[in-house]
Amino acid sequence: CALASRLHGLLPSSSIALIEHGPDGRTHPYVVNPQAAPLLAQTELVVNYRTISQSQLDQRSMTNYAGRLLSGSSAANYGAWMRAPAVDYDLWAEQIGHPRWSYKALLPYLRQTEHHYDLEGNREQHGFEGPIHTTSGRVYPLRNTIYQAFLELGFKENADLNDGNPHGVAPWVENWRNGGRQHSGKVYDLSNIHLITQAAVSKIKLNADRVATGVELSDGRTCKAENEIIISCGAHRTPQLLMLSGIGPSDQLEKYGIPRLVDLPAVGRNHFDHLSLHQAWKLRFPEEGLAMGSPAFNKPDYALGFPVEWIATYALPEHTLASALQRDVEDRPQPLASQLATLSKPSRAHVGLLAAYAPLNLGGDYDVPLDGSHISTGVLLYQPTSRGRITLASADPAVEPIVDPKYYSMLADKEMLRSGVRRIAQLMQTSAAKDVILGETPPRGMPILAPDASDEDIDARVRAYSEVWHHSAGTAAMGKDTKSSVVDAELRVHGVKGLKVVDASVFPSPISAAPQATV
Numbered sequence: 083c084a085l086a087s088r089l090h091g092l093l094p095s096s097s098i099a100l101i102e103h104g105p106d107g108r109t110h111p112y113v114v115n116p117q118a119a120p121l122l123a124q125t126e127l128v129v130n131y132r133t134i135s136q137s138q139l140d141q142r143s144m145t146n147y148a149g150r151l152l153s154g155s156s157a158a159n160y161g162a163w164m165r166a167p168a169v170d171y172d173l174w175a176e177q178i179g180h181p182r183w184s185y186k187a188l189l190p191y192l193r194q195t196e197h198h199y200d201l202e203g204n205r206e207q208h209g210f211e212g213p214i215h216t217t218s219g220r221v222y223p224l225r226n227t228i229y230q231a232f233l234e235l236g237f238k239e240n241a242d243l244n245d246g247n248p249h250g251v252a253p254w255v256e257n258w259r260n261g262g263r264q265h266s267g268k269v270y271d272l273s274n275i276h277l278i279t280q281a282a283v284s285k286i287k288l289n290a291d292r293v294a295t296g297v298e299l300s301d302g303r304t305c306k307a308e309n310e311i312i313i314s315c316g317a318h319r320t321p322q323l324l325m326l327s328g329i330g331p332s333d334q335l336e337k338y339g340i341p342r343l344v345d346l347p348a349v350g351r352n353h354f355d356h357l358s359l360h361q362a363w364k365l366r367f368p369e370e371g372l373a374m375g376s377p378a379f380n381k382p383d384y385a386l387g388f389p390v391e392w393i394a395t396y397a398l399p400e401h402t403l404a405s406a407l408q409r410d411v412e413d414r415p416q417p418l419a420s421q422l423a424t425l426s427k428p429s430r431a432h433v434g435l436l437a438a439y440a441p442l443n444l445g446g447d448y449d450v451p452l453d454g455s456h457i458s459t460g461v462l463l464y465q466p467t468s469r470g471r472i473t474l475a476s477a478d479p480a481v482e483p484i485v486d487p488k489y490y491s492m493l494a495d496k497e498m499l500r501s502g503v504r505r506i507a508q509l510m511q512t513s514a515a516k517d518v519i520l521g522e523t524p525p526r527g528m529p530i531l532a533p534d535a536s537d538e539d540i541d542a543r544v545r546a547y548s549e550v551w552h553h554s555a556g557t558a559a560m561g562k563d564t565k566s567s568v569v570d571a572e573l574r575v576h577g578v579k580g581l582k583v584v585d586a587s588v589f590p591s592p593i594s595a596a597p598q599a600t601v
Contacts, residue, residue: 083153084195085312085584087270099276099305100152101297103315104129106279107151108267113158116258116387122158127151131318131485131554138490140545142446146355146485147552148316152279153267154585155316159552159598160388161256161263163216165192166593166600168246169429177420177590178560180571185246192599199255207245213269215259216244220383223372224457225391228437230514235505237394248395248431248594254388257598261386278305284479286311286327286581288343294581300479310580317554317587321350321472322483324558324568329578338477344577348568352556353470353487354592357463357495359503359548360443361531363510364520368455372518374440376454389439395464395594396433398501400426406493410467422467424591425494431594433502434462435509445547448525456523459509461502462551464594467492472557487554490544499548500540507533553597555586 086100107127112118122128123145131146149158168185175184182188193209199216200208232251233239240250257264282300289295296306313320325334328343330350335342371378374389403426411422425432441450441458450456470487490496510519511533522530525547529539561567564576569588575581586597593600 083156083266083272084270085314086275087272090274091271094274096309097276098274099278100272101281101283101299101305102152102277102279103282103319104150104152104279106267106277107157108153108265110151113151113153113265114263116161116261116263117385119158119160119263123147128158129482131482133485133487133489136487136489138488138545139548142546144487144489144550145552146318146487146550146554148318148554152277153265154314155552156598156601157263157265157267159596161258161598162388162596163196163214163244163255163257163599164248164595165244165246166595167248167429167431169427170431170591170593170595173424173427174560174590178571179562182571183560195599204242204245207242214257214264216255216257217259217387218253218255220387220391222384222389222391222439223370223379224437224439224518227514227518228392231509231512232392232394232435234512234514235394235509237396240395243393244599247429248393249397249429251392251394254390254393254436256387258387282479283315283323284326286313286323286329288327288578291579292344292577293579307580310582313581313583314585316585317353317557318472318483318485320583320585320587321557321568322474322479324349324575325474326477326479329575334474338474340477344575346564346568346576348559348561348564348566350472350483350557351469352559352590353472353485353554354466354468354556355487355489356551356553356592356596357466357489357499357544357548358443358460358551359499359544360445360458360460361503361506362441362444362448362450362456362458362523364456364523365454366518366520368453371454372439373454373457375452379439379454389442390436392436394435395431396435396505397430398432398498402501403432403494403497406497407467410492410494422494425465425467430465432463432465432498433505434460434464434594435502435506436460436462443549444525445549446525448547450523457519459506461499461506463495463499463502465494465498465592467494469556487550489550490548496537496541496544499544500537503531503540503543504533504535507531507535551596553586555589555592555597558583558587559590560588561590 149155198208
């Protein structure tokens with residue numbers, strides 16, 4: 083939606099069609115209301131690309147949600163508004179070999195998008211006239227308690243999460259505005275765009291010169307492209323569509339009898355996502371209305387967004403990761419080995435920690451009542467080193483692809499999540515937190531994870547109860563060559579004229595942030 087609107091603004095005489103697999107859905111009550119956002123997974127507006135059994139997660143099949151409606155996942159996420167650290171974008175520029183993807187080059191576009199919540203904020207870093215209004219600073223009863231606990235743990239104050247350096251404890255930032263979602267189909271003008279909804283694209287049509295000339299829809303209709311076709315189907319569906327169109331690894335195309343038009347072995351590879359572990363913590367005085375579910379937790383402002391106020395970001399010491407990374411990069415192909423080696427660079431952010439005033443995203447049968455007696459914490463693996471793959475299950479476009487992220491399969495991932503779990507345990511033993519927190523309520527049959535918890539106990543909890551933040555990316559990655567990437571620095575599909583990709587599948591490596599602001 084954002085791209086279609088901006089293209090028309092630059093080229094007002096152009097004819098632009100936006101084809102959406104799902105319905106319009108922009109005014110659906112679950113879309114516009116932050117409290118109803120978790121219910122979207124039960125509707126047709128979200129598709130679950132469920133993974134195959136994950137060997138490192140007790141053979142669990144994990145959910146991989148994505149928006150299937152006009153506005154895509156911007157109409158179905160939880161509203162976190164986060165830029166990546168500047169170093170992440172700068173590393174993209176190095177990997178791709180083009181300065182246009184550096185933080186300095188991207189900053190004008192990041193500023194153009196936002197209407198920053200703090201009018202006294204840094205005007206070199208932030209925009210104040212963009213269509214998306216960011217918000218922060220909702221005050222909950224435990225605001226000062228959680229903040230002081232992070233400071234006591236050693237985190238430095240960081241007044242601005244989104245200035246290119248997220249390290250320290252910073253205010254949580256969202257793009258809910260007055261309790262309403264600001265998805266792309268709402269904030270960008272689509273009045274001059276030809277909207278075609280409930281229309282699944284089954285194939286990109288190429289001519290003999292490998293020029294993209296149009297698309298076929300699953301109902302038999304075709305749409306002809308006079309200039310170019312831009313794919314924005316997400317990290318699961320984009321590689322599937324490319325392969326169904328004869329663009330991809332030869333083994334996949336031959337397996338399903340699809341004529342090979344362009345041999346791109348990297349299509350579907352390089353999948354990564356943000357794995358997380360959430361824990362429940364029992365409050366000493368739940369009657370004081372400190373968490374969602376309590377009758378006293380009832381101020382109208384509490385319903386205007388996600389019940390989080392702070393996020394703490396940090397990097398592991400280089401020596402902690404060094405051994406794991408050395409073992410992880412052995413026998414790994416380039417450029418992945420080079421990507422992993424950059425994790426020890428200064429300013430990298432490996433882990434994010436947050437506290438939510440409700441027992442959220444606990445996973446599996448981790449059953450904690452929503453009655454105001456508990457809060458929860460989350461440990462976010464920002465820089466996963468595990469890489470998975472999207473492959474075809476059929477030549478039928480209606481059949482979802484096979485998703486194998488290979489979660490938690492690398493030693494560095496284990497080091498980072500273990501570190502985060504121990505830091506959370508330390509957080510809850512600070513004097514600030516102990517005044518309000520009685521202790522952890524672990525899943526039935528599992529031990530409490532204390533600051534000195536063993537690797538084995540933490541790994542067992544991760545295997546059984548970790549969840550993902552549904553930030554899949556990387557499966558049509560940008561890069562310099564046709565063996566390890568799918569698109570070039572201008573997002574043009576290698577070997578095809580008139581075809582581009584503009585979703586998170588083009589990320590060459592993970593970013594230490596929710597992807598919404600970057601996409």
